[in-house]
Amino acid sequence: MSTTREPLSRERVVEAALAVIDRAGIQGCSMRAVAGELGVEAMSLYHHVPGGKDEMLDGVVAMVQAEFVESLDLSDEWRQDMGAFARAYRDALSRHPNVVAMIAARPSVAYRSSTVLVGSLFTSMEDAGFAREDALRAVRVVSRWTIGFTLGEASAVEDGESAGQFDEPLLVEVFTDIARGEADVFEFGLEALLDGLEARLG
Amino acid sequence: MSTTREPLSRERVVEAALAVIDRAGIQGCSMRAVAGELGVEAMSLYHHVPGGKDEMLDGVVAMVQAEFVESLDLSDEWRQDMGAFARAYRDALSRHPNVVAMIAARPSVAYRSSTVLVGSLFTSMEDAGFAREDALRAVRVVSRWTIGFTLGEASAVEDGESAGQFDEPLLVEVFTDIARGEADVFEFGLEALLDGLEARLG
DNA sequence: ACCTGAACACCGTTCAAGT
DNA sequence: ACCTGAACACCGTTCAAGT
Numbered sequence A, B: 001m002s003t004t005r006e007p008l009s010r011e012r013v014v015e016a017a018l019a020v021i022d023r024a025g026i027q028g029c030s031m032r033a034v035a036g037e038l039g040v041e042a043m044s045l046y047h048h049v050p051g052g053k054d055e056m057l058d059g060v061v062a063m064v065q066a067e068f069v070e071s072l073d074l075s076d077e078w079r080q081d082m083g084a085f086a087r088a089y090r091d092a093l094s095r096h097p098n099v100v101a102m103i104a105a106r107p108s109v110a111y112r113s114s115t116v117l118v119g120s121l122f123t124s125m126e127d128a129g130f131a132r133e134d135a136l137r138a139v140r141v142v143s144r145w146t147i148g149f150t151l152g153e154a155s156a157v158e159d160g161e162s163a164g165q166f167d168e169p170l171l172v173e174v175f176t177d178i179a180r181g182e183a184d185v186f187e188f189g190l191e192a193l194l195d196g197l198e199a200r201l202g
Numbered sequence C, D: 001a002c003c004t005g006a007a008c009a010c011c012g013t014t015c016a017a018g019t
Helices: A010-024 A031-037 A042-047 A053-070 A078-095 A097-104 A107-112 A115-128 A132-160 A169-179 A183-198 B010-024 B031-037 B042-047 B052-070 B078-095 B097-104 B107-112 B115-128 B132-160 B169-179 B183-198
Strands: none
Touching (some): A010 A053, A031 A042, A031 A053, A053 A078, A053 A107, A078 A097, A097 A132, A107 A115, A115 A132, A183 B132, A183 B183, B010 B052, B010 B097, B031 B052, B052 B078, B052 B097, B052 B107, B078 B132, B078 B183, B097 B132, B132 B183
């Protein structure tokens, strides 16, 4: 431990919270634990996150979301961009599996921090010939689907380990499959969905 | 309040927990609150739910899931059954919006209580000519998609009320749309996904 | 057998006090 | 200005004790 007294800040608090969540889950993310991560007392956090724990967790969601948005290159070709969006989103969420459920429960925080992205996808689709209404729906369907899929995936990993406990052969098969990883199921579903959207063009 | 001393049971405890969750959310579902619902002290619950709060919440998920599975009639025609499955699932989850996030975080409990259903969908698809692998994937994709969609929908209702707070016109539009209800977005996405799956036949 | 009172080790948060 | 000690009102859970 260095004695350097880097001063606390909103960003450092949120970073520490993300580190604790990645390591110990949301359950383990008490104000006291985050403070401990920073070598500080719990009460100090409130000076930088006045809204308390809720604001801190909102900050964590926004940070993960921002990481992902910045990592994404768009081409203005709707199908490619939709695919890139879904795959990059899944990648980002896989790096922080314990955050996925938080994102799912805070869609407005997620939308807010990806305005540019959603807007770009939306105009790409309109340019390609989708009805305005369908473009709006499609963006929401794909982002929802990706969150939903990754959410299940995040909690399925631990469940997969107990596949043998099922007495129904089909369930054993399903959960063994899950434990092997889900990348191909994700691709299968994504392509099916994009095919279905493409059929609605014009 | 009658003085009838209907004895406590596992089922009554789980029912009371569901009632509290529907009314006050998961946050409000403390052991003390559930006990209060039953006119009993918190410590009494442990005699009927030895695993404590976790087991109680698992029971709530299983109960909502069972309600839904029992309400569903299947026809053995895969596309119709997939659609009926997704729509009935969304309906059931809409009746208990505060439970949706719990289901998303407990996929194994959900699967366990719908073995028969998953098995039936699976064989319908195989009968229709889907490869075994694709049928497995398809069942998972559709159930995930439905959970993910409904999850966002459940928390979007409250978010929709604050649509005006966004400074980006597109976001205002998106969230106003959400507040109006999402049935048509659900139908749009579901039909697109089923179209995409159908294209993979044979 | 079923229920409970008191207690333990936690939690988020407040607020007056320290430097 | 920034941090903290002590305290408050909660929480899940244990266990010996009551009926």
